Each structure stands twice: as structure tokens, then as C-alpha cells.
Amino acid sequence: MSTRPSAPTPPSQVRAALLVAEREITSQVRTKSFLISTAILLVGILAAIVVSSVLSGREGDDVPVAVVSSVAAGLDAADGLAVSDVADRDAAEQAVRDGDVDAAVVPGDGPLGVEVIAMDAAPQEVLDALTEAPEVVLLEPAAAEGGIRYLVTFGFGLVFMMSAIGFGSTIAQNTVTEKQTRIVEILLSAVPARALLAGKILGNSALALGQTAAIAAVSVLALVVTGQDDVLTMIGTPIVWFVVFFAIGFVLLAAIFAASASLVSRIEDTGVVLQPAIWLTMLPYFLVVFFNDNATVLTVMSYVPFSAPVGMPVRLFLGEAAWWEPLLSLALLAAACLGVIAIAARIYERSVLRMGGRVRVREVLSGASAD
Known part of the structure; x- marks a missing residue:
């Protein structure tokens, strides 16, 4: 008597999430648009630092x-x-x-x-x-005034906004495309919904963190090569903190982008549901641009989870934060991140298979059943 082959053992939640993350990363790095845009970004940053160094060296023939x-x-x-x-x-x-x-x-x-x-x-x-x-x-070793103050704060805000919106939009687009083409039904037959969400967040977070770390490395290298040791001394530690804060802050925003996108079934409908996430991403940039000389605003920013990845590194650069403040801010950000992920997972799990019109957040969170 022949025996039927046993069904394959489904992967664990962690293994499934890692498989999805690997799929997200490989699908991105194989696209020419991602590689070209990243290369242009890094070359642009390198060129900007080198050109600024050359121009600053031409301010007058001799040093008085x-x-x-x-x-x-x-x-x-x-x-x-x-x-x-x-x-x-x-x-x-x-x-x-x-x-x-x-x-x-x-x-x-x-x-x-x-x-x-x-x-x-x-x-x-x-x-x-x-x-x-x-x-x-x-005479004033901690001074970071004028142009250098504005450029560094502008840089922190711009890098955070561009990376978060870019990779967050990728998560949202992939989520909606999978729903629209019904591919999500095939994926969910192999991995749980929470593992699928975790994989999307992990994969795109790794890409965003890698790109941000590359930007930081190129900036430091350019400052060393151009001999701008004074600027490097001021921004070295804040850059390290920025990368650490970015790693957690992006996970928080990525969860919001994924959960928001799961509420709709068509690409055309993503604009409305993604608007809150985009505003949360853009707000820190506008705050540091317009209030980079306002200590009160920067202090509040450094303890609000959505703006802490920009506000705290800027305060460290300006020498306005005590040694314990980034640790406290990071702890608050991590706690908020866990809370947001829990809510996002609930929304994603209950709405990712719901097709048709836009799903209401209140309906999903209240536990209403799918149509």
C-alpha cells in the first residue's frame, strides 16, 4: 500500500518574514532605477561637498x-x-x-x-x-552658526524625508499592486499576514538604512579628502546618532505606509490614505528648516517619535543636548515604534484581503468582519 507524501512544514513566522524581506531587497536592487538613483545621489553629495570646499578656498587671495x-x-x-x-x-x-x-x-x-x-x-x-x-x-569652539548651521540641519531633514518617502512609497505601491493583481492571496497561502508585513518592513528598512549609511560614509569621506576637519569634528557624532535614529524611525513610518496602503485595492486610491504618513514624514524637514534657531521647537522635536530622528541629531550637532537626552529620546522612539507596529499589524491583517472600496480604519480596528 502506497503512502501519501506528507505536506511540507510551513516556515516559522521569523523564517517567513526573512524570506519576504529577501524578496523585497533582491527585487529592488535588481532594478536599474534604484541603482542609478542611488549612484546619482551619492555622486551628487560628494560633488556638493567638494565644490563647497573649493569655493570656500577661493574667498580671498590670502588668509589675514x-x-x-x-x-x-x-x-x-x-x-x-x-x-x-x-x-x-x-x-x-x-x-x-x-x-x-x-x-x-x-x-x-x-x-x-x-x-x-x-x-x-x-x-x-x-x-x-x-x-x-x-x-x-x-575662542568659540562649539560655534555652529550661519551657513554651516543651516546646511547641516537642512541635510538631516532632507535625507530623512527623501529616504522615508521614497522607500515608504515603494512599500505602499507593492502592497496595493499585490492586492490589485490578487498576488497577495497566493502569498498569504504560503506565509501569514503578519510575516508578510514584517518582511516588507524589514526588507525596505534594510535598503533605506543602507542608503542612509552610504550617504553618511560618503559625506565623511568627502570631508576628510577635502580637509574640512573642523566640520567633520562637529558633525561626526551627530551623523552616527542620525543613522541609529533613522533605523528605528523608518521602521515606524514603514509600518504606517504598509498599513495605510492595505486599506485600498487600487493604485489610484493611495493618495488619500497615504497623505497622513507623508505629512508625518515631511513635517520634521519643514520644522528644522524654519525653526533651526529655535531651541524650544528643536527640544520638542527631539522627544516626539515622528520627528526625533531629525530633531535629536540636530540638537547634538548644535551642542544643545545633554549626554542622556539621546538615550531617552531613543527609548521613547523605540516604545512608540512597537506600539505603531502592533496597530499596523492589526490593520494590515484584517484589510489586506478586502477588495473593492476603501476600508475604514475604525471599522478594521473595531473588529468588524470582512464582506
Whole structure:
């Protein structure tokens, strides 16, 4: 008597989620549009930093430097420096504060007997003109004002918004397409709905985090190559925190995008259901652009889960956050992320197979049965 082959054992929830995540990642990285857009983005960032460095190096023929006579030997003949004599250290420091010179070379108490005084960063031309590396005294070492303040805060907000909307829209489009073509019914016959949702979130989160980490790495490399060590010193730690916050913050938004898209069955209907998610993604960008000099707004942003991935790194860059604040903000973000995922999973599980018109969130959450 022949025996029937036993049915294959269905994969566990974790295994199923990983399989879906792998499918999401491979389908994306194989598309030319994804590869080309990522390459253009990275090259654009690299070019922008290099061009800004070149342009900043052309602001004037020589760097104005005040020098006390007793340590002026060799500096008068140095290329790229416009040297002016001052009587003593106090006069040199005052010239730096008044903006008459970019730096001052004065007698020092260290082993070299020379110090360089500057406001927020010592000009590299001055350091290169000295035979040995001197002590550097910065009058305002934490200053991040004017253009650099705006550009860095603008950059954090823009990268978060572009990545979150780009990959979030991909999740939404794939979700609706699977419903519209009935492919979701085949997928759900092999994996549970929650595993399908988890795989979509994990796969696209990995892609978004990888792209963000690549942006951070290219930015750091470009700053090192162009010799902008002062800027790198200011943004190094905030960039690391930004990547960490982005990793959790995007998962939160990805869950919202997926759950929202599961409420409709046609691509044409996604605009209305995705609008709240898009506004939550765009809001941090507009806040840091218009309120980057408002400490109160930035503080509130750094503790609101949807804006913390932008608000807290910006405050760290500006030196306005205590050491424990990013840890507390990250804990709040993680807790909010778990709560949002739980609600999103409930919505997705109960609406992903419902075809026809738009499904109401209240109806889904109340536990009403499908038609």
C-alpha cells in the first residue's frame, strides 16, 4: 500500500518574514532605477561637498593673520598669508574677535612656545606655515552658526524625508499592486499576514538604512579628502546618532505606509490614505528648516517619535543636548515604534484581503468582519 507524501512544514513566522524581506531587497536592487538613483545621489553629495570646499578656498587671495613680533619669524614670507603685526596677545585676540583676521599667532606656554588663536577653527594655511604643529586656542569652539548651521540641519531633514518617502512609497505601491493583481492571496497561502508585513518592513528598512549609511560614509569621506576637519569634528557624532535614529524611525513610518496602503485595492486610491504618513514624514524637514534657531521647537522635536530622528541629531550637532537626552529620546522612539507596529499589524491583517472600496480604519480596528 502506497503512502501519501506528507505536506511540507510551513516556515516559522521569523523564517517567513526573512524570506519576504529577501524578496523585497533582491527585487529592488535588481532594478536599474534604484541603482542609478542611488549612484546619482551619492555622486551628487560628494560633488556638493567638494565644490563647497573649493569655493570656500577661493574667498580671498590670502588668509589675514595677526602675529606678535617675537614669533613672526618665517611667517612673513609664507604663501597664502596676509600677515599684520600686533603688539601683544591681547591685541591679537581682539583682532580675531573683531573679525579683522582669521587667526593670530602668539607666544605660548607649551613646548613649542607658539599658539594659534582662532574663533571656531584654525585656518589650515596658518598651521602649514609653522614648522611644527602648534597649540590651537579656539575662542568659540562649539560655534555652529550661519551657513554651516543651516546646511547641516537642512541635510538631516532632507535625507530623512527623501529616504522615508521614497522607500515608504515603494512599500505602499507593492502592497496595493499585490492586492490589485490578487498576488497577495497566493502569498498569504504560503506565509501569514503578519510575516508578510514584517518582511516588507524589514526588507525596505534594510535598503533605506543602507542608503542612509552610504550617504553618511560618503559625506565623511568627502570631508576628510577635502580637509574640512573642523566640520567633520562637529558633525561626526551627530551623523552616527542620525543613522541609529533613522533605523528605528523608518521602521515606524514603514509600518504606517504598509498599513495605510492595505486599506485600498487600487493604485489610484493611495493618495488619500497615504497623505497622513507623508505629512508625518515631511513635517520634521519643514520644522528644522524654519525653526533651526529655535531651541524650544528643536527640544520638542527631539522627544516626539515622528520627528526625533531629525530633531535629536540636530540638537547634538548644535551642542544643545545633554549626554542622556539621546538615550531617552531613543527609548521613547523605540516604545512608540512597537506600539505603531502592533496597530499596523492589526490593520494590515484584517484589510489586506478586502477588495473593492476603501476600508475604514475604525471599522478594521473595531473588529468588524470582512464582506
